[in-house]
Structure formats: structure tokens, C-alpha cells
Amino acid sequence: MARIVGIDLGTTNSLVAYMADGRPRVIPDRHDRTMVPSVVAMTDNGLIVGDPAKEHLTRNPERTVYSVKRFMGKSLEDVQGELAYFPYHLTEQGGVIRIKLGEKTYSPPQISAMILKELKRRAEAHLGESITKAVITVPAYFNDSQRQATKDAGMIAGLDVLRIINEPTAASLAYGLQQKMQGTIAVYDLGGGTFDISILKLKNGIFEVLATNGDTHLGGDDFDRQIANLFVKEISEQHGLDLNAYPDHMQAVRLEAERAKIRLSDELKTTAILDLPESKGRYSRDLTRDQLESLTMELVERTLGPCRLALNDAGLTSSDLDEVVLVGGATRMPLVRQHVEALFGKQPHCELNPDEVVALGAAVQADILGGGTTDLLLLDVTPLSLGIETMGAVMSSLIRRNTTIPASAKEMFTTYVDGQTGVDIHILQGERELVKDNRSLARFRLKVPPLPAGVPRIEVTFLIDANGILNVSARDVRTGATQSLAVKPSYGLSDDEVERMIGESFKFAADDLKARQLIEARTEAEAILMATEKALKQGSHLVGEEDLSSIRASMAAVEAAKSGEDHKTIRAKMADLEKATHHLAEVLMDTSLKAALENKKLSELTSGK
Amino acid sequence: MYHHTHSTVGPRELPMARSMCWHCQSEVAGEYFCERCVKVQPVSKDLDYFTCLGFPRRLTIDQHQLETKFYELSRAFHPDFYQNKSAAEQTISLGNSAMLNIAYRTLRDPIERAEYLLDLEAGSVKEIRNSPPADLFEEILELQDTLSEYRAAGHASETESTLRAKLQSERNTLEQRQREMEATLQQLFVQWDTLQDRGEATDQARTERDRILKQMRENLSNRTYVKNIVSDLASTIG
Ligand SMILES: Nc1ncnc2c1ncn2[C@@H]1O[C@H](COP(=O)(O)OP(=O)(O)OP(=O)(O)O)[C@@H](O)[C@H]1O
Ligand SMILES: [Mg+2]
Numbered sequence: 042m043a044r045i046v047g048i049d050l051g052t053t054n055s056l057v058a059y060m061a062d063g064r065p066r067v068i069p070d071r072h073d074r075t076m077v078p079s080v081v082a083m084t085d086n087g088l089i090v091g092d093p094a095k096e097h098l099t100r101n102p103e104r105t106v107y108s109v110k111r112f113m114g115k116s117l118e119d120v121q122g123e124l125a126y127f128p129y130h131l132t133e134q135g136g137v138i139r140i141k142l143g144e145k146t147y148s149p150p151q152i153s154a155m156i157l158k159e160l161k162r163r164a165e166a167h168l169g170e171s172i173t174k175a176v177i178t179v180p181a182y183f184n185d186s187q188r189q190a191t192k193d194a195g196m197i198a199g200l201d202v203l204r205i206i207n208e209p210t211a212a213s214l215a216y217g218l219q220q221k222m223q224g225t226i227a228v229y230d231l232g233g234g235t236f237d238i239s240i241l242k243l244k245n246g247i248f249e250v251l252a253t254n255g256d257t258h259l260g261g262d263d264f265d266r267q268i269a270n271l272f273v274k275e276i277s278e279q280h281g282l283d284l285n286a287y288p289d290h291m292q293a294v295r296l297e298a299e300r301a302k303i304r305l306s307d308e309l310k311t312t313a314i315l316d317l318p319e320s321k322g323r324y325s326r327d328l329t330r331d332q333l334e335s336l337t338m339e340l341v342e343r344t345l346g347p348c349r350l351a352l353n354d355a356g357l358t359s360s361d362l363d364e365v366v367l368v369g370g371a372t373r374m375p376l377v378r379q380h381v382e383a384l385f386g387k388q389p390h391c392e393l394n395p396d397e398v399v400a401l402g403a404a405v406q407a408d409i410l411g412g413g414t415t416d417l418l419l420l421d422v423t424p425l426s427l428g429i430e431t432m433g434a435v436m437s438s439l440i441r442r443n444t445t446i447p448a449s450a451k452e453m454f455t456t457y458v459d460g461q462t463g464v465d466i467h468i469l470q471g472e473r474e475l476v477k478d479n480r481s482l483a484r485f486r487l488k489v490p491p492l493p494a495g496v497p498r499i500e501v502t503f504l505i506d507a508n509g510i511l512n513v514s515a516r517d518v519r520t521g522a523t524q525s526l527a528v529k530p531s532y533g534l535s536d537d538e539v540e541r542m543i544g545e546s547f548k549f550a551a552d553d554l555k556a557r558q559l560i561e562a563r564t565e566a567e568a569i570l571m572a573t574e575k576a577l578k579q580g581s582h583l584v585g586e587e588d589l590s591s592i593r594a595s596m597a598a599v600e601a602a603k604s605g606e607d608h609k610t611i612r613a614k615m616a617d618l619e620k621a622t623h624h625l626a627e628v629l630m631d632t633s634l635k636a637a638l639e640n641k642k643l644s645e646l647t648s649g650k
Numbered sequence: 651m652y653h654h655t656h657s658t659v660g661p662r663e664l665p666m667a668r669s670m671c672w673h674c675q676s677e678v679a680g681e682y683f684c685e686r687c688v689k690v691q692p693v694s695k696d697l698d699y700f701t702c703l704g705f706p707r708r709l710t711i712d713q714h715q716l717e718t719k720f721y722e723l724s725r726a727f728h729p730d731f732y733q734n735k736s737a738a739e740q741t742i743s744l745g746n747s748a749m750l751n752i753a754y755r756t757l758r759d760p761i762e763r764a765e766y767l768l769d770l771e772a773g774s775v776k777e778i779r780n781s782p783p784a785d786l787f788e789e790i791l792e793l794q795d796t797l798s799e800y801r802a803a804g805h806a807s808e809t810e811s812t813l814r815a816k817l818q819s820e821r822n823t824l825e826q827r828q829r830e831m832e833a834t835l836q837q838l839f840v841q842w843d844t845l846q847d848r849g850e851a852t853d854q855a856r857t858e859r860d861r862i863l864k865q866m867r868e869n870l871s872n873r874t875y876v877k878n879i880v881s882d883l884a885s886t887i888g
Contacts, residue, residue, distance in 0.1 A: 203733060204730075244721075245721070247721045247724065247725075249721075409730050410730055410733045411733070412733070412734060415731075418724060418725055418728055418730060418731075419730070420724055420728070444751065444752075444755060445751040445754070445755065446751070447729065447744050447747045447748040447751065448748055448751055448752065449745075449748035449749075449752070504744070504748060506729070506744060507728075507729045507730065507744075507747075
């Protein structure tokens, strides 16, 4: 069977991992970075993803998408409250958010697909084989629409998504395998955009989820926002500047807020510095850990309610827990650790890198599906109750939350009027009494043969599969005939749309490839120019005038090619420069500089090899 | 490969009726897998949860044995292990897993288990009681009055705190009642199991059976009623 990779498609960072020799490993890029920032930028030359795209956050904020995961499976109305925080333009079509980048609009699954494609490429380059199958993780508390949107993203990226698994459960797989953890454990996962808590029982290779809870809209992003709001307010007070009018500066504020937050995990005090627009100079501010904690206390406390609910649903108290595991970058905050420790009365584990552990677990699950690992089995649950609308706009529950999946329920439908030919069914997800307080998943019309009222008997089966995704089928009990259902998702792309997007994704792949190659060539050209400058400074007296002028000419040629649009020309000029510097490199006794010139690769330059 | 082992519950009916293997058409002797072609067989939809998990219809079940059996069958049926198999086998795996999960969920909880058994033996108990049990009638009416007074009382007023104390003591009483009902149920469960173990087919046994089922039904619905009131109370006074 072809290799299956495990992917953590995060709000802030995404990773890809695979299993080798019974051990999961995260795949790094050439610069040894394991995380791909979940950022996509539309440049004049096409779309770029990851670290290079991150640079465009301040340069080109209207056309640089970050935290797109927050919009997966959502309508515009769902995110009204935070629209103001995003510099890119959002619209809606068919219940699905669309992101406007230049002339075109993209659905969140399409943007996510670009991140997935980047991970796919990374895995292909590293493993030297084509990758078409993947396990992708989602927050445990994701609803059906959000899961389906993630699956759509995979398809658009040209991946066969064999399984969607929950992030905290994936983390438990990694801990179970690598740390031989056993017993009843709680996994507390606070990432960039989402919070999950899962309670599991680990016994003889079975990972049984007892209960899960969470908040799909709570994470490090919200912490950053608190700090950023403070900076913006102070800048307005001190300098009379409303930064909201400067999207690029707003992004700089957000990024500086995040950096300050991260520093305050290790230090007690830090200074945030921001350049202001309109020649207003600089804003510089000391921020203490205490101040950060009072700004974010309420957010951290918001995670405790779901923890208690999950324990309650599992029929446990915190003293029943054997271990507590921390996952997600935001759990590095001392305030978070203190709260977790106080709530569960236990020192939490964080032996495995909280950024990587979810991807590692996804790789383990991929190996289980591929048949490599046969002794582990994950039994997960559905996070939210599933039901249908009944008389009086009330939800009637069919599958309760925290039911082990796959799970199914059958419901018999009949008619109230003679000759009635259809029954409308509205599927919902949530814990509330009234339809309007729950999430609408989909609607469909059951076809019924025209008969006297009460005679038709149509059995509808609602099945939540191992991905936590709903499948509906119907059977006429009298005739035994099954009927195919046209289920219309309330907040999702239609099959046709996904089909079209898959097509487009291949069409644009060529453009995107060009954009990426250009960016890579430019970055490397930049690096080789810098290295040459450095070498010249140290060794120009060691070579002849002829060499020097040839080096200068080649440098100018690289410089000129760099501002052009053709990556091949840049590469050709870089090769010329390399030849021109050959002698200089030879005579330079400084080995590190010599190495720098011979190995033009940015990776080796920057890692100082 | 998964090896089917019989549970230690004792001699039991094999979980599936004798039927043909969907794949090789040989006779399947009641295992979950065809002995000849080793393909997984669909668990019959008509199978009750006790049989599905290989337990007799008793109301006392060893939780540990139940869990062991559930894990064993999960390893046999879970879709994770059918990724490389045919579409037909994948469908069977999905259906069997869903059935197994609901069976385990039902039998794991003593109350749900009893409700389910009652349903099997004598038809549904799930009709919701909407008037208080006779012996609690007065008490509940009074409680309802206190609750509306409490909701109407001004925030942090003196009346509010008096009423809260009253409701709190009501809650304690009702919780005590719920525990008593559960204890009675527990006794009925034991009576049921003993009767089943004797396995007599006399008129006397039949009368005894009907009595136990009737009392169980009454107690189960009263308990649900009280439990709902208690959780209402708990969410009102926090
Ligand atoms: N040392 C640190 N202190 C505080 N916060 C940190 C630290 N390191 C990372 N973070 C925060 O962690 C978040 C990213 O975590 P992570 O990579 O686990 O999220 P994600 O997987 O992308 O998001 P999600 O799981 O919510 O989809 C960011 O908000 C980042 O600022
Ligand atoms: Mg994460």
C-alpha cells in the first residue's frame, strides 16, 4: 500500500509526519524547520505559502490570509464579531465564506488546500515519492460542517483523505506509543485558534475516548488580540493615531503582540516596539508577565468550564485521572499551566514537543490504517449530539454527544396527509432544546410513494462514520427499496463545487509553482550576494583586478535578474557568479567563508555549516 | 489477525443464526467470521445487545468482562482494520462497529441496561412520566411553588436566601429519594437474575416475572422523573 502521511492542519502552523521503523517523525524542510506557517499570500506572481507568505502579512495585508481554519465550515454571520480583525476581505456565497484575493475569491477549503499542497510537496521532496494519501487532524470539537470542509480541502489538494482524526486523540496516540502511557488521561490542547479537552482511557493498546469538549474559537490568536487591543488603544491615546486605518501596521501590532506574549513565557518582563506611520516615530512599551496574565486571565478561565463538563460526561472527577497531557503552543504559557495543574491537581506532561505531537499522532494513525501498526486502536467519540427538527422547532436527539463512533441511529418516517409525496428532514447538531440554538447541518426531502396517510414507512439511517462525519440513507420498509438522498449541507460546498475546485487547483498549480520557484530563487540569490559581499570584504586584496571586476559584473547580473520574473535567469546568473568567485573562494583561508561560497544553498549559509 | 475467543460468561447461544457467508456461500456457524474464507460477517440487525456482546439477559454484568469483550470485538470490527479490504467488507465493518458501540453503551450503564431489557421483555419504558409519582405528589407541588417564588424573588434579597436554603434541603431530600429508588431497583435486578437462573417454566415463575417487570418499570420511570427534577433544581440554584 502506498505511504500515508499524517497532517496537522493548524490555525497557526501546519506539519506533516510519517512513520518509519515504528516511530513517527515530523518532516522538516531544507532549513530544518518542521512547521509551515498556515499563511497564504497572493502575490503578483501567484500564490505562495508558509514562511515566505508570512513576510507578506505586513507588506500586503489585504492579500495575505492567516488563521483560515477559523472560517472552515462557517458562514459570514458566524464570524461577524471578529471580521474587523482580519485585513483580508470576506464575503459569502451559498452559506460558505469566500475570501477575496485580488480579482478572485476563494473558499476556506481552497486556501487550506494550498497549505496542504505545500505539506504534500514537502513530504514528496523528503521521501522521494509521490504522496496521495493522508490522515488529517481536526479539533475534537469541530462539528460536521467543519470536518467536511477539512475533507474537501484535502480533496482539492489532490489528497485522498483516509481519515479525519481529532487533535487531542492524535496526541494521545503519540504519548501512548512513545511514552508508554497507560490509564485514564486528560489531553488539554490549546493551539492558535481552538481549544479541546479530551478524556481517554488507555489500556492494552486501545485508546478509548470517554468524553470530549472544547471551544473551536479560543486560542493563542485571542490572547494576541487582547495585547494588540491594548497597544492600539495606547497608540491612539499617546499619538492620536488610529492604527485601524493602517492594515499593514495592524498586522505589525498583531505580530509584535504575539512575540511579546511568547517572550513572556520565559521572561517576567519584555519590551514591545513598533514603528508608527505618518512619521510619528516609535511606540515602545514594557509589558510584564503580570500584565499579560491579567489581560488573558478570562480567556484561560474559559477553558476550565469545558474541562469540567468533559470530566462530568466521562463520569469522573479529577482525582480519577492518572495523567494530564499538554498539547498546543499556547500551553507554554505559565498561566495556562498553573490553571491546568490547579484544576486537575496534577503536574501536566509535556515531554513531547507540543507543536509536533499532533502530527506525530496523525502519522501513527496513518500507519494503523496502512496496516503497519496492528496493536493500537483508537475509539473516538462524536463531540456533539445529532438530531432532527421536530414539531414546534424543537430538536429531537438521535445520537448523543460522546457516543463512540461509528455510531448510527434509525428513525421511521410516515405521512400525515393522504397522498403526501415527501417529508422534509432537517438535521441538527448541538446540545440545546430549540432548533434555532443548534447548528443546522443539512436538509433533505424524503421521497414517499403517494398512499393514504400513515401507510408509508420510510426508515432513515443516520450514521456517523469513523471521521465523525454524517452519512444518511433511507429505505422504504414496505418495498425494501433504498433511495438516494440529495442532502444539501447548510454550511458547506456542494459536491459540484468541490469538483470544480479540484479542477481549478490543478489548473493553477502551474502558476503557483512558478511563483514559488521565483521566490526561492530570489531568496537564494539574496543569500549568495550577501555571502559574496562578505567574502569580498575579507579577501578582495587576495585576488587580481580581473577577478574582482568579473565578480562585480556577475553580482550586478544576479541583482538585475533578481528583479525580473524568471527564476531560470536568476539561477543561470547565480551559476555565473559562482564561477566568478571560484578563485576568491579558493584563496580565502577562512573555511567558513569558503564553505559559504561553495555551498550556495541558503540552508547551509544560514545554519552556519 | 484477530482470533475469536469465547467469553467466560458460560455456555451461550452463538451470536448469529446459522446462515450463508455473503462471500463464499458456505455455512457460517455463528462466528463473526466465515470459517472458510475468513471474511467478516454482518451482525444481524435483529440481534439483541446482550447476544451481540455474548452475555445472557441478566441485569448484573461484570463491567470488566463487558469491557474486555467490547475491546475484543472492536479490534475485530473497527473500520481502521478494513482500509485495504473490499467495499462490501468496509460496509459490514462500519455497520458492525456502530451496532457494537451502541450495544456497549447501553449495557455499560445499569439503568440503561434495565430499560433496554424491559423493552425487550415487555415493550418500551421510555414513555415520559409527566405527573409526579403518587407518594411524592404533595412534595413536588410545594417544590414547584417554592421554585417560582425563588425565581421571582429579588436578586440577593433576604427572601431569596431563605428560599435558596429551602430548595437546597428539598434537593437533598430528593437526591436521597433517588438513591433509595436505585437501591430498590438493584434488589429487583437481583430478583430478576435469580429467577432467570432458575429457568423454571411454571405459572408461579411467570407471575413472579411479571411482578418484577412491573415494579421495575414503575421504579425506572419514577427515578427518571425525580432525577430530572433534581437536575432542574441543581441548575436553578447552582
Ligand atoms: N512560548 C510560547 N508562549 C506562549 N504562546 C506560544 C508559545 N509558543 C507558541 N505559542 C502560541 O501557540 C499558538 C500556536 O500553537 P499551535 O502551533 O499548537 O497552534 P495550531 O496547531 O496552529 O492551532 P490549532 O490547533 O488551534 O488549530 C500561537 O498562538 C502561538 O502564539
Ligand atoms: Mg493544533
